[in-house]
Amino acid sequence: MTPFAVEAEAAAGSMLELISFEIGGQEYCIDVRSVREIRGWTPTTPMPQTPEYILGVINLRGAVMPVLDLRSRLGLGKTEPSSRHVIVVIQHETRMAGILVDGVQETFQLAASLLQAPPAMDSDANNQFVDAIIPLEGRMLSRLVVGALLPLETRAEAA
Amino acid sequence: MSNQAVDSRIRFMKLDEAAVSRIRSIKPMIMKEMPGALDGFYDQVRATPETRAFFKDDGHIDGAHKKQMAHWDVISSGQFDEHYAAGVNKVGHVHARIGLEPRWYIGGYAIVLDTMVGKIVEARWPKHALNTRGVNARSTAEELGALVKATLLDMDLAVSVYLDALEEKRQLAEAERQKGEDAQNSLCSALADGLKRMASGDLTARLEIDVDPRFQGVKDDFNTTVATLAQTIQSISGSANAVLNGSEEIASASDDLSKRSEQQAASLEQTAAALEEITVTVNRTASGSRQAAEAVAAAKADAQTSGDVVQRAIAAMGEIEKSSAEINQIIGVIDEIAFQTNLLALNAGVEAARAGDAGRGFAVVAQEVRALAQRSAEAAKEIKGLISTSGKQVNQGVSLVGETGASLARIVEQVAAIDSLVSEISSSAQEQASSLSQVNTAVNQMDQMVQQNAAMVEQTTAASFSLKTEASELDGLVSSFRTGDNAGTRRANPVHAAQARIEAFARPQAKRPAAPARSAGNTALKVDEWEEF
Numbered sequence: 093m094t095p096f097a098v099e100a101e102a103a104a105g106s107m108l109e110l111i112s113f114e115i116g117g118q119e120y121c122i123d124v125r126s127v128r129e130i131r132g133w134t135p136t137t138p139m140p141q142t143p144e145y146i147l148g149v150i151n152l153r154g155a156v157m158p159v160l161d162l163r164s165r166l167g168l169g170k171t172e173p174s175s176r177h178v179i180v181v182i183q184h185e186t187r188m189a190g191i192l193v194d195g196v197q198e199t200f201q202l203a204a205s206l207l208q209a210p211p212a213m214d215s216d217a218n219n220q221f222v223d224a225i226i227p228l229e230g231r232m233l234s235r236l237v238v239g240a241l242l243p244l245e246t247r248a249e250a251a
Numbered sequence: 252m253s254n255q256a257v258d259s260r261i262r263f264m265k266l267d268e269a270a271v272s273r274i275r276s277i278k279p280m281i282m283k284e285m286p287g288a289l290d291g292f293y294d295q296v297r298a299t300p301e302t303r304a305f306f307k308d309d310g311h312i313d314g315a316h317k318k319q320m321a322h323w324d325v326i327s328s329g330q331f332d333e334h335y336a337a338g339v340n341k342v343g344h345v346h347a348r349i350g351l352e353p354r355w356y357i358g359g360y361a362i363v364l365d366t367m368v369g370k371i372v373e374a375r376w377p378k379h380a381l382n383t384r385g386v387n388a389r390s391t392a393e394e395l396g397a398l399v400k401a402t403l404l405d406m407d408l409a410v411s412v413y414l415d416a417l418e419e420k421r422q423l424a425e426a427e428r429q430k431g432e433d434a435q436n437s438l439c440s441a442l443a444d445g446l447k448r449m450a451s452g453d454l455t456a457r458l459e460i461d462v463d464p465r466f467q468g469v470k471d472d473f474n475t476t477v478a479t480l481a482q483t484i485q486s487i488s489g490s491a492n493a494v495l496n497g498s499e500e501i502a503s504a505s506d507d508l509s510k511r512s513e514q515q516a517a518s519l520e521q522t523a524a525a526l527e528e529i530t531v532t533v534n535r536t537a538s539g540s541r542q543a544a545e546a547v548a549a550a551k552a553d554a555q556t557s558g559d560v561v562q563r564a565i566a567a568m569g570e571i572e573k574s575s576a577e578i579n580q581i582i583g584v585i586d587e588i589a590f591q592t593n594l595l596a597l598n599a600g601v602e603a604a605r606a607g608d609a610g611r612g613f614a615v616v617a618q619e620v621r622a623l624a625q626r627s628a629e630a631a632k633e634i635k636g637l638i639s640t641s642g643k644q645v646n647q648g649v650s651l652v653g654e655t656g657a658s659l660a661r662i663v664e665q666v667a668a669i670d671s672l673v674s675e676i677s678s679s680a681q682e683q684a685s686s687l688s689q690v691n692t693a694v695n696q697m698d699q700m701v702q703q704n705a706a707m708v709e710q711t712t713a714a715s716f717s718l719k720t721e722a723s724e725l726d727g728l729v730s731s732f733r734t735g736d737n738a739g740t741r742r743a744n745p746v747h748a749a750q751a752r753i754e755a756f757a758r759p760q761a762k763r764p765a766a767p768a769r770s771a772g773n774t775a776l777k778v779d780e781w782e783e784f
Contacts, residue, residue, distance in 0.1 A: 109604045111597075124604040130597045132590065176590065198621075199600040199614075 271329035273397040278327035288366035343412020434463040454481035495722040537680035561656035589628035596621035
């Protein structure tokens with residue numbers, strides 16, 4: 093079983109608690125339980141020999157945590173961070189990381205039945221970031237796979 | 252002396268044939284003694300100065316001597332014929348011509364007869380008692396008587412011829428005198444007639460009669476005088492006519508001149524009036540331009556004050572901008588707080604979600620807080636937008652005010668330019684006013700002069716009319732003389748000649764097409780009329 097399936101099963105028949113955010117006018121959402129904290133932009137300390145989407149590390153109450161540029165991670169270009177940008181601290185299993193988004197919108201509950209599987213679009217399974225699409229009135233939210241967002245090395249190291 | 256006259260004398264003297272034969276008988280004795288007798292006579296002639304004066308010299312006396320001898324030869328021959336008459340005639344005429352008076356002639360005969368009587372008596376006086384050859388006292392007396400008769404006859408004839416010659420001469424002189432008197436009378440009557448005609452004004456009178464050469468001078472002088480007088484009168488007539496014509500021309504010209512002078516005077520008065528109006532207008536312009544200069548100076552001051560106001564406005568705008576920036580900063584702080592609040596509310600929401608059902612109330616509160624934070628952020632955003640708009644407007648205002656300032660500066664410059672222009676206008680107007688017053692003075696002087704001219708022209712007109720009258724009178728007087736040569740010789744009018752010259756001079760100008768009637772004001776004067784002057 094894939095982690096996606098586990099999560100979907102866990103939520104089956106119940107209401108999903110989601111948090112939405114935005115990058116370049118595009119809305120995304122993740123399960124609110126994978127969010128540890130939401131904080132304003134803090135300048136990062138760049139780390140050598142890291143992928144382009146890794147902005148560096150920050151000190152989060154004594155713990156060093158990597159920060160990712162979600163836009164870059166999703167292949168949508170680079171973000172020029174400002175004080176209005178927001179770092180969403182996410183936790184997947186034991187690993188924590190901050191993802192940089194343009195802005196956090198809201199937390200909301202949604203019936204799991206509204207989720208729709210994304211259409212096949214010839215994308216790499218390993219790099220499959222969107223596991224569901226939520227069409228709402230006038231907008232469309234993509235639910236991101238938190239575990240896929242994290243850096244591979246970090247995942248490997250953690251594994 | 253005719254032959255009959257001699258014959259009648261011979262008959263009266265009874266100098267008949269016997270007496271003639273007696274003379275012939277003593278002819279040899281006469282011719283023998285005659286030279287001596289004549290010598291005695293001529294000696295007496297020489298001795299007497301009165302008679303001596305009749306002869307030039309002794310040659311002349313000798314010539315006379317010879318002629319006497321020839322004459323006595325004729326007398327002693329007793330040939331008292333026409334030959335003798337002609338000789339006696341000649342002698343008498345010569346004596347009359349040379350003025351030899353009878354006393355000398357008779358004296359001469361006396362001397363000759365004295366000698367001849369003496370010689371004859373001497374010859375016939377009986378030398379012997381015997382009276383031979385029949386010579387006696389009676390025959391001698393007869394001889395002497397014949398001789399005396401012949402001598403007296405000769406003497407009578409010569410004296411008669413002399414007297415006849417004298418009478419003839421007297422008659423000749425009388426005829427001559429009569430002729431002279433007649434000539435004088437005819438001359439006098441002709442002269443009287445001529446003078447009468449002259450007195451009646453006829454200067455064609457001439458003395459046509461033939462006159463004595465003595466009076467030829469008088470006739471010539473009279474004719475010359477009359478001719479000269481006629482010529483003079485002709486000349487005077489021509490001159491009088493010319494003067495008449497000229498005076499008519501002058502009269503009409505001065506009449507025209509008078510009218511034109513009046514027109515000129517009227518025009519000048521109008522000109523003067525118009526000039527005064529212009530002067531008033533110019534003075535008004537001058538005062539108006541002075542007022543304009545004052546107004547411009549006030550505008551200049553106002554514009555400069557406005558410039559200061561603009562500077563203050565710009566400064567005020569700057570203050571507004573500064574305040575806006577401060578407000579913006581504060582709004583930023585508020586916005587930041589709202590942002591952080593939002594984040595806190597989100598975190599609260601997240602925590603509430605994690606807590607599940609237990610966190611439901613908390614989630615609601617968090618939601619409310621988030622809503623407040625968002626409203627706060629939106630308000631801050633609106634304020635920020637307003638401030639930004641306000642800042643833009645302030646900037647716009649600043650630039651507008653700056654433009655206003657620049658415009659005001661330009662206005663100040665232009666007002667200064669206007670000021671100088673207006674002051675120039677003012678000074679020009681003042682100059683114009685003073686120039687106009689000079690023009691006015693000149694026009695007034697001209698007006699006076701024209702008035703004087705008009706008066707003078709009127710005097711001239713009157714004078715020319717009286718001159719015309721006088722000339723007409725003179726012409727009438729002169730034309731009462733008949734000079735035999737009338738209008739033909741009247742002299743050409745010099746005025747007409749002068750006019751012809753002036754017209755010839757002026758014609759090219761009149762022919763010029765581009766000579767429109769330059770009618771300044773209302774003095775519309777024809778060009779032709781002027782050309783007469």
